[in-house]
Amino acid sequence: KAGVTQTPRYLIKTRGQQVTLSCSPISGHRSVSWYQQTPGQGLQFLFEYFSETQRNKGNFPGRFSGRQFSNSRSEMNVSTLELGDSALYLCASSLDANEQFFGPGTRLTVL
Amino acid sequence: GEDVEQSLFLSVREGDSSVINCTYTDSSSTYLYWYKQEPGAGLQLLTYIFSNMDMKQDQRLTVLLNKKDKHLSLRIADTQTGDSAIYFCAERGGSSGTYKYIFGTGTRLKVLA
Numbered sequence: 001k002a003g004v005t006q007t008p009r010y011l012i013k014t015r016g017q018q019v020t021l022s023c024s025p026i027s028g029h030r031s032v033s034w035y036q037q038t039p040g041q042g043l044q045f046l047f048e049y050f051s052e053t054q055r056n057k058g059n060f061p062g063r064f065s066g067r068q069f070s071n072s073r074s075e076m077n078v079s080t081l082e083l084g085d086s087a088l089y090l091c092a093s094s095l096d097a098n099e100q101f102f103g104p105g106t107r108l109t110v111l
Numbered sequence: 112g113e114d115v116e117q118s119l120f121l122s123v124r125e126g127d128s129s130v131i132n133c134t135y136t137d138s139s140s141t142y143l144y145w146y147k148q149e150p151g152a153g154l155q156l157l158t159y160i161f162s163n164m165d166m167k168q169d170q171r172l173t174v175l176l177n178k179k180d181k182h183l184s185l186r187i188a189d190t191q192t193g194d195s196a197i198y199f200c201a202e203r204g205g206s207s208g209t210y211k212y213i214f215g216t217g218t219r220l221k222v223l224a
Contacts, residue, residue: 004153033212035214042216042217043199043214045211045212048210055209056205056209056210056211058211090154092154097203097210098142098159098203099156100156100212101156102146102153102154102155102156103153104151104152104153105152105153
């Protein structure tokens with residue numbers, strides 16, 4: 001069974017631009033969660049989608065948004081990028097709430 | 112609020128046992144997890160324990176949970192150089208439909224040959 005895939009793996013953007021990251025969960029998994037990982041703040045929860053609906057949300061500004069499609073694939077969008085948005089963005093999928101399986105992440109660098 | 116704390120570094124010799132510790136604050140946590148992250152990679156779920164258990168063993172891994180002290184530990188027996196990585200402890204709090212995972216800062220394990 002294929003694992004969680006994330007595209008692109010690396011991204012370089014400049015301040016003020018916007019970016020869209022993609023996550024394909026493990027087949028059959030309907031829940032997709034997004035996390036931001038930085039050296040200073042560690043792993044922080046962004047949001048979770050289940051059956052195309054945002055079910056849970058962390059404490060991030062409205063510049064961070066997401067959506068989930070009917071095939072459970074999810075996208076995350078960050079608008080008006082800031083230098084502090086440079087991070088590893090991790091996506092995790094789960095079949096039930098007990099186990100989360102992470103993708104390799106997208107490393108975003110904002111210049 | 113909820114918080115999960117871990118020591119930042121641990122260094123052990125190959126063949127020795129490693130013990131990584133974690134403390135958490137949310138007494139309503141139902142599941143506690145250990146993840147491993149290697150350089151440039153995502154998080155790999157190693158094992159997890161339900162809050163009504165004291166211990167779980169899975170091959171070289173042993174998880175001990177002291178619910179009274181809100182203390183979780185991961186013991187890796189016969190540590191190998193391939194075990195060098197960052198280990199994250201995480202708790203799952205909240206209720207159905209509003210679960211939140213809180214991660215610790217990670218413990219960097221270095222295995223010396």
